[in-house]
């Protein structure tokens with residue numbers, strides 16, 4: 318299995334190379350050359366398996382020669398051993414035919430642990446085999462950074478630097494990034510919003526001299542290995558509810574489009590998904606793009622679901638690549654327009670394809686709070702604000718299949734918004750109850766490429 322860039326210029330890579338590289342050198346994102354289809358009988362056979370075994374079977378066809386079978390199984394085992402629930406991704410029921418997929422039982426209480434814990438284990442195996450060392454730099458709106466730090470802390474072959482928007486992440490998110498004591502972990506508070514952090518990260522990847530000097534590696538949601546890890550829970554949840562014999566639908570709280578793109582891949586692999594719904598908060602560029610055909614940036618408005626506060630949705634480029642018939646030049650041109658003019662118009666042919674594939678909806682701040690309050694009153698379930706955006710949008714859909722809404726974070730990660738809506742302050746799970754007492758370590762830095770590169774050069778172990 319080879320991986321090709323959405324902009325058509327960078328060389329094709331193996332799974333391992335694409336994982337270690339992150340962003341392609343032409344600025345594009347790696348996607349598999351073709352999507353392996355899983356026969357219906359293989360999907361049916363996932364029923365009743367452990368999460369780990371299902372994960373192996375779903376991901377294995379994408380790995381090519383990169384890892385051995387036993388090596389990959391062992392990495393999966395280590396990745397999910399620290400989760401606080403034996404099912405890893407359990408389903409609960411919210412209403413008639415409406416289910417919540419709880420993706421918040423990992424070490425940092427958000428779905429990003431599913432991908433990040435695995436990628437940490439795979440990096441370790443690959444780098445040890447190669448005798449190499451890399452510098453991981455990530456940009457985060459909160460949850461990616463803590464998940465990355467948790468996955469890579471203390472590993473020998475990796476330094477981790479995480480850029481987060483100063484003052485715009487929740488206290489729990491910040492503390493999860495600033496309290497680990499391992500010397501290979503560095504939290505950088507950038508004076509700017511998440512899009513600024515993401516833009517500086519892209520600048521570093523496009524500054525080849527720096528990129529090669531520090532052996533830069535990326536683990537943002539553009540990393541294909543992360544998308545792949547997220548495909549698994551679409552299968553396990555759908556199979557629990559009767560797939561492949563009965564189709565299901567999903568609603569996915571969406572920011573950078575990584576999680577929902579994993580659902581799209583699951584569908585391409587043969588999982589019968591009737592409807593795949595993008596749920597956005599008030600930062601609704603994706604909902605507007607699908608509705609109007611214009612992908613137009615308009616500045617970020619901070620919300621109570623901060624991990625979805627973005628205006629440039631990186632992984633959407635992968636969906637565009639397919640919608641444009643895998644024409645890398647067309648995608649490169651759109652991305653140039655985005656950079657130069659702040660937006661682009663999606664062609665009629667491509668928007669038709671996107672609308673066949675995705676539905677969409679948005680939730681305002683008030684609607685999000687109301688969804689937390691009513692869900693609590695009706696079911697006793699406490700939702701985080703991101704999951705509440707999903708639940709609100711899911712309730713507006715009319716589908717004749719089970720609807721599975723992805724619960725992307727634990728409510729204790731966003732206690733202020735949850736308390737305002739329900740009057741209840743959700744406690745942290747016992748295993749991290751002392752988070753508020755641990756000392757913090759963080760470097761404040763300007764939204765400036767040179768300043769960031771200097772800190773990274775000097776902060777590395779080698």
Ligand SMILES: *Cc1c(COP(=O)(O)O)cnc(C)c1O
Nearest residue numbers: 460572573574575576624725726
């Ligand atoms: C990252 C995140 C999202 C958005 O996921 P994408 O893959 O960026 O679309 C939603 N909710 C939570 C809690 C997150 O951490």
